[in-house]
Amino acid sequence: MTRTKLCGITSASDRAAAVAAGADALGFVVDVPVDTPRELAPGTAADLVADVPPFVTTVLVTMPEAPGAAADLVETVGTDVVQVHGLDPAAVSDLAATTDARVVAATDLDGDHAGYAAAADAVLVDSVDDDGAGGTGETHDWTRTRDLVRTLDDEYGTPVVLAGGLTPENVAEAVETVGPFAVDVASGIEAAPGEKDAEAMAAFVRAARGDET
Template sequence: MNNEIKICGLRDAPALDAALDAGADLVGFVQFPKSPRHIALDMAGPLSQRASGKALRVALAVDPDDAALEKILAAIDPDILQLHGRESPQRVTEIRHRFGVNVMKAIGIADAADLAQISVYRACCDRILVDAKPPAMPEALPGGNGLTFDWQLIAGLDDKAGLMLSGGLNPANVGDAIALTGVDAVDVSSGVESAPGEKDPQRIAQFIEAARAAFRQRAAPSANEKAKSA
C-alpha cells in the first residue's frame, strides 16, 4: 500500500474509464441501497470485469449478512471487501476466514478517542480506511457525506502503515491532506461528483493529478538535503 488512490462509488462505464485512464489504483462499487452511489449487482459485475487487471476492485458493503456477501462476492469478484458499517472485530475476522477475502474496515473519526479503534481493527483486517464519522442524524450515510475531520489527528499517529484517508477530499484539498497527514493512500467519492452519485470525469482526473503531485512532492528531497549531498 504505497501512494494509492481510490475512486469510489462508480456506477457507469464512462466514470470507470475516466478513473482507469487517469491512473486510479483502486475502484469502488457501493452495495448500500440508501446511498445515491449504490449500483445493482447485475451492473456492478460487468464494470468490475472491465476494471480487472487495471486496478484493484473494491466492493463496499454496510453490515452485510452472509447471504448478502455471497451474492456481492460472486457478482463483483472484488480484490478487497470494504466494510463500512458497525462490523465488530469478531465479525470482520469471521468474514475474512469464511470468505477468504481481503478486508478493508472503515473507521469513523471525530476526535482523538476514535483513534483507539485503529489498533483494534488492525489486528483483524488487511487495511484501515479512516473516514469522517457521520453526523448523528437518521438520514446520514455511513460514508460519502462530504465531511472532513481534523487531519492533525492522523498526522500525530506514530504508525500510519495500511491507512487510507477518506472524508471530504476533493481536487482542491487532497494535496494538503497528503502533506499534513503523511498517509500513503487516499479515497474519494462525493468530492469528484457533479451531483450525488454522478461522477465528473474532469474532477476525477484533477483529483488523481493533485494526489500524485502531492505524493511526488513528499518524496522529493528537500533543498537542504540536496545541499548536504552535493
C-alpha cells in the same frame, strides 16, 4: 507514492474515465442501508467490475448485517477487495477468514483502531454519518489521523486509507499532513450526485500524487 481510490462508480463511462485518470482502485457501492445515488444492484456492479482492466484494483463497498453476507456479495460482484462499514472488529476478523478478497475496515477517528488493524488488511478512516456510512463530504482532524497512521504502522504494520471530504483542491494538503497509504474520494469528484466529473477525477489523482503537470 500515495495511492488513489475513486469511489462510487456507477456507469461504464465513469469507469473508463476513472481508469484514464490513473486511479489505482475503483469503488463500487452495493447493499447499503442508506439512501445514496451511488448504490448499485449486485448484478450491475458485477458487470462493471468485469471490464475493469488488469492492474486496477476493484473494491466492493458495503454495509453488511453479518460477515457471511459480505463474503457472499464478494463472490457475486467479483472484486479484489471488500471495504466494510458497520462491522465490529470481531466480525471483520470473521469476514477475513471466509473470503479470498482483501478486507478494508472503515471506521472514524473514535473507532477501535487497534481492533480493526489486527483484523483487517487496511483501515479506512472516514467522516461518518449517524448510520456509520461514509460519503458525507466532510473532513475530519487530519493531525489526529496522522498520529494514527504512525501508530498503526509501528504496532501492526497496517496501512491507513484517508477518506472524508477530500477534493482535488485539498487532497495534496491532506497527503502532506497525514501521510496515508491511500486516499479515497467519492462526492469530491462528482458533477452531480452519483455522476463523476472526468476532469475532477484526473485532477484529484494528479494532486494526490504530487504531479503538477
